[in-house]
Each structure stands twice: as structure tokens, then as C-alpha cells.
Amino acid sequence: MGRQPVFSKEKIAKAALKIIAERGVDGATISEISKQSGAPVGSIYHRYADRRELTADIWLGVVEEFQKGLIGALDKDDPLEAGISAALFMPNWVRGHPVEARLLLLHHREDFFRGDWPGDYKARAETLAAELESAAAGLAVRLYGTASKSALRRVNFALMDISYGSVKRYVISGKKPPPEIDAMIEKACRVVLEETGGREKKVTHERK
Amino acid sequence: MGRQPVFSKEKIAKAALKIIAERGVDGATISEISKQSGAPVGSIYHRYADRRELTADIWLGVVEEFQKGLIGALDKDDPLEAGISAALFMPNWVRGHPVEARLLLLHHREDFFRGDWPGDYKARAETLAAELESAAAGLAVRLYGTASKSALRRVNFALMDISYGSVKRYVISGKKPPPEIDAMIEKACRVVLEETGGREKKVTHERK
DNA sequence: GTAATATTAGAACTGATATTCTAATATCAT
DNA sequence: ATGATATTAGAATATCAGTTCTAATATTAC
Numbered sequence: 001m002g003r004q005p006v007f008s009k010e011k012i013a014k015a016a017l018k019i020i021a022e023r024g025v026d027g028a029t030i031s032e033i034s035k036q037s038g039a040p041v042g043s044i045y046h047r048y049a050d051r052r053e054l055t056a057d058i059w060l061g062v063v064e065e066f067q068k069g070l071i072g073a074l075d076k077d078d079p080l081e082a083g084i085s086a087a088l089f090m091p092n093w094v095r096g097h098p099v100e101a102r103l104l105l106l107h108h109r110e111d112f113f114r115g116d117w118p119g120d121y122k123a124r125a126e127t128l129a130a131e132l133e134s135a136a137a138g139l140a141v142r143l144y145g146t147a148s149k150s151a152l153r154r155v156n157f158a159l160m161d162i163s164y165g166s167v168k169r170y171v172i173s174g175k176k177p178p179p180e181i182d183a184m185i186e187k188a189c190r191v192v193l194e195e196t197g198g199r200e201k202k203v204t205h206e207r208k
Numbered sequence: 209m210g211r212q213p214v215f216s217k218e219k220i221a222k223a224a225l226k227i228i229a230e231r232g233v234d235g236a237t238i239s240e241i242s243k244q245s246g247a248p249v250g251s252i253y254h255r256y257a258d259r260r261e262l263t264a265d266i267w268l269g270v271v272e273e274f275q276k277g278l279i280g281a282l283d284k285d286d287p288l289e290a291g292i293s294a295a296l297f298m299p300n301w302v303r304g305h306p307v308e309a310r311l312l313l314l315h316h317r318e319d320f321f322r323g324d325w326p327g328d329y330k331a332r333a334e335t336l337a338a339e340l341e342s343a344a345a346g347l348a349v350r351l352y353g354t355a356s357k358s359a360l361r362r363v364n365f366a367l368m369d370i371s372y373g374s375v376k377r378y379v380i381s382g383k384k385p386p387p388e389i390d391a392m393i394e395k396a397c398r399v400v401l402e403e404t405g406g407r408e409k410k411v412t413h414e415r416k
Numbered sequence: 417g418t419a420a421t422a423t424t425a426g427a428a429c430t431g432a433t434a435t436t437c438t439a440a441t442a443t444c445a446t
Numbered sequence: 447a448t449g450a451t452a453t454t455a456g457a458a459t460a461t462c463a464g465t466t467c468t469a470a471t472a473t474t475a476c
Contacts, residue, residue, distance in 0.1 A: 002422025003472040026234050040425045157374050157392050165373020166365050184365050188396035210452025211442040248455045
């Protein structure tokens with residue numbers, strides 16, 4: 001019953017995503033989203049309680065999608081290969097999702113939520129964080145037999161930080177990360193993960 | 209002649225820097241800067257033509273200072289050691305300059321300047337970019353005998369991207385990067401820089 | 417058709433922000 | 447002291463953004 005939607009939530013969200021990617025969260029004003037999506041402001045407020053809910057929803061959607069892929073990349077028998085596969089997920093994902101990548105890599109949580117979070121968004125965000133932490137801990141155990149702070153730092157460094165740092169400059173300039181990046185990420189990731197805190201080190205040889 | 213300043217430009221800039229670090233560029237409203245620094249808005253506009261000039265000035269000041277240190281770290285005889293020294297500059301600088309680090313690592317140029325830039329700020333920014341590029345090219349030549357695109361990518365990756373990525377999570381959480389980070393940066397930086405595109409590789413052995 | 421309802425439409429309202437403006441105040445040169 | 451001037455001081459103004467509100471419109475159930 002009721003009138004059929006002309007402007008779906010997805011249409012509005014997609015327009016907002018694009019604007020955020022280009023001009024940042026603060027650039028995504030309601031009137032700009034209205035202009036780009038065609039939906040009148042009334043329709044936007046008919047679907048989202050307020051602007052925070054809108055941006056939070058978009059941000060969570062992108063992070064959830066990215067993280068699902070990242071964690072999925074860990075699904076390999078050999079833990080070292082799993083780690084490298086996860087590290088290489090970032091450049092690949094960035095190549096395939098340039099708009100989402102700008103949102104994810106060029107902004108922080110804080111740009112989307114200030115202070116307290118609306119509705120169940122807090123729960124969604126906490127679930128995400130917990131899942132990521134648990135995946136990292138899982139790999140740490142597989143690699144080193146422990147999920148100590150130190151082991152976790154190593155895993156975070158190798159799987160996320162290197163990739164993130166290396167890819168960011170290309171996201172900023174709007175270009176696809178060149179393939180060489182992957183080779184360097186793999187090299188760095190391997191040498192960092194191979195290091196073991198005293199236990200016998202699994203020797204992995206060069207591949208080319 | 210004229211009245212003596214009660215609120216120096218530095219006082220105002222310092223307050224603004226702190227606000228930007230905490231709440232982002234858009235959080236640094238004129239009235240908030242006024243409140244935090246004590247200077248009335250009239251005094252702020254007496255020193256800065258407008259808000260953009262203020263934020264641009266602060267951003268450039270931080271980047272100039274950081275970059276001076278980074279390039280200075282390259283001043284070593286052995287090019288590999290110079291590269292590692294530069295890569296380790298980031299975590300050290302972050303430890304010593306937590307406020308400036310938030311500004312530098314958690315925001316982009318675009319947050320400070322939108323579109324066209326005021327006055328001679330464009331020139332300052334271009335000088336900075338040119339100096340950094342030239343430093344990177346210099347190291348590339350010393351390491352590989354060429355400043356090819358590929359060699360530059362390698363240097364950027366090893367000197368800046370790894371460090372940036374690894375340090376960012378600590379800047380976000382407001383903690384000092386733990387010392388282990390430096391060891392991992394060094395490892396990764398070394399393995400990436402040592403790789404030579406066919407030329408004989410200089411063997412460097414483990415140190416601990 | 418009629419009632420109920422989801423949606424569109426955008427004008428009106430409210431608050432915040434950047435900037436301007438006018439007046440007051442303190443310091444220096446003479 | 448007097449004039450010139452740099453600075454303080456903050457009220458006034460204009461603009462813009464988020465949000466609310468009221469009316470119109472289209473669709474479904476009956």
C-alpha cells in the first residue's frame with residue numbers, strides 16, 4: 001500500500017557515496033545529495049532519520065563489504081600464504097572499487113560518527129571490529145602459536161598497515177595501484193611475518 | 209608604533225593546531241579558535257585574511273617541519289642506511305610530535321585547501337612537493353643508478369608508505385608507536401630497498 | 417470509488433559560521 | 447601631550463546547512 005518509491009534508498013546512498021568519495025563527509029550536504037540523486041530532501045529524510053544516520057550507514061556498508069573480502073582472503077591452508085593473500089587483497093580491492101576506496105582510505109570513523117552513535121550503528125561497528133580482531137588473532141595463533149600483543153602487532157603490520165600505506169597515494173591521485181606494488185607488499189609482508197620470536201623459522205624461498 | 213600584540217600569531221596558530229588535531233579542519237571554527245586562544249575574532253582576522261589562509265598556514269608549517277627532518281635523515285653515506293634512517297624518522301617524529309602527527313597523518317591537503325589556494329601558499333606547497341620528489345630521486349639514483357618511475361615507486365614505498373601505514377593506527381588511538389614498530393619498519397624497508405632490478409645485490413646481514 | 421498510507425515536493429524554520437564593521441584602547445615617535 | 451597606528455573587542459550581517467512541516471500525489475486494499 002502507499003505510493004511506489006521513485007528514489008530508492010540505494011539510489012540516494014549511491015549518490016551520497018560518490019559525493020563523500022569526492023568531497024569528503026562534510027561535502028555531502030543534504031541538498032547536494034538531493035541534487036545529485038534527484039530525490040527531494042523530504043524523501044531523504046523519509047529514509048534516514050538524520051544526516052549522521054545516512055553517512056554512518058554508508059560507511060558501515062563499505063567497511064563491511066571490504067572486511068568480508070579481507071577475512072575471506074585468509075582462507076588458505078598455509079598461514080603465511082594466507083597472510084600474504086590478505087595483504088594483497090587491499091590493492092586488488094582498490095583497483096576494483098575506486099569510489100569505495102576513497103571513502104574507506106581517505107576518511108576515518110570519526111568523520112562519519114562524532115561522539116555517540118545513532119541507533120544500532122554502534123553495534124554494527126563493534127561487530128566489525130571484533131570480527132577483524134578475531135581474524136587477526138586467528139592468524140597469529142596459526143603463525144606463532146600465540147595471539148600476544150606482539151604477535152598481533154606483527155600481523156596487523158603485515159596484513160593491513162603495509163598495504164594501506166602503499167595504496168593510499170594512488171587512491172589520492174585517483175590512479176590504480178600499479179602491479180609492482182603487489183610484489184613489494186608481498187616481499188615486505190613475507191619478511192615481517194616470517195620473523196618468529198625465537199621459534200624455528202619456516203624457510204620460504206624466492207618465487208618469481 | 210601601535211599597540212603591542214596581546215595575542216601573537218603563534219598563540220592563535222597553536223590553539224588552531226590543537227583543535228584541528230582533535231576535531232579536524234572543519235572543527236576549527238573561528239569562534240572555537242577564538243575561545244581556545246582567548247583572541248577575539250577581530251584579532252584573528254587581523255592576522256589572517258580568512259579561515260583558509262589560517263588553516264593553510266598551519267598545515268604548511270607542520271609539513272615543512274616534518275619534511276625537513278625526513279630529508280635530513282637521508283644524510284648518511286650508505287644509501288641503504290640512509291633510506292632506513294628516513295623510514296624510521298616517521299615513528300620517531302610521531303612520538304615527539306603527537307599533536308602535529310594527528311594533523312599530518314589524519315588529514316589531507318584537500319581538507320585544508322579546497323580548489324584554488326590563497327596567496328603564495330600554492331608556491332610553498334609546490335616547493336615542498338618538489339623538494340621531496342628530488343630527495344626521493346636522489347636516493348633512487350644512489351641506490352639503483354636511476355630515478356625511473358619504478359625506482360621511485362620503490363623508494364616511496366620503503367621510505368614513506370610503510371612507515372605511514374604502520375604508524376597511523378597509533379596516531380588514531382592517541383598512543384605512542386611501540387618500539388617493535390621500528391624493527392618491523394626496518395626489516396620491511398631493507399628487503400624492499402635491497403631488491404635490485406637485475407643489478408648485483410648488496411648483501412646486508414641481520415643485526416640485533 | 418473511497419480510505420489508508422507511503423512517498424514526493426519543496427517552502428519555512430532554526431541555528432551555526434565566516435566575515436565585516438565600528439568603536440575603544442594602548443603604544444610609539446615627535 | 448598629540449597624532450598615528452597597530453591591536454583589541456565583540457556586535458551585526460549574510461550565508462548556508464540540517465531539519466521540520468504541510469500539502470500534494472500515487473498506489474493498494476476494500
